[in-house]
Amino acid sequence: MKNGWLPEDADEDDTEIEEVNSGKKVHVRQPQTVGNYMSHLGAVFAVARPMWGYGLNKTAFDEAVVVLSRLGIISRSRERDRRPTLAELEKLLQFFSDRNVRTPQSMPMDKAILFAIF
Known part of the structure; x- marks a missing residue:
């Protein structure tokens, strides 16, 4: 989730380009974006077993979110003060x-x- 393919019309402000060992350029997502993805996944993990019978481990997911947060891979969005022109x-x-x-x-x-x- 932290890096990889993005659609061509992706918001460039949300990513930075980084070269990996293979010489390929990948888009690196900001911690706020990854946190947003994890938030959406958390909603799926919460209802996966009772709603669809999928044995997803919500506790393991919650623990992973704590670790990702400590490592700085996910974070909350910064407050914005820009207004439209x-x-x-x-x-x-x-x-x-x-x-x-x-x-x-x-x-x-x-x-x-x-x-x-x-």
Whole structure:
């Protein structure tokens, strides 16, 4: 999970490129990203046995998360203080406004964005 293949449209801010012994370049995921993946896997481990009968060991998973955290392989996201520029905000609002016209049953994200910011 920490390094490997990423889709071409992956967020470049979330990865750094590292050369491995074979001379190949791989994307290294940030600890926050790996932590997010582990969080999603934890939800699967929690219900695997009772819901589907798969014998996944939740205790072993939880212990692995503790070790990964201590090793710095996973971490929580850093608090962000960046806000969108006016141009970015206009693009977002225009996109969601157009989407509301196309799919009126969708959540009015343009209104939610303005509510969240102001």
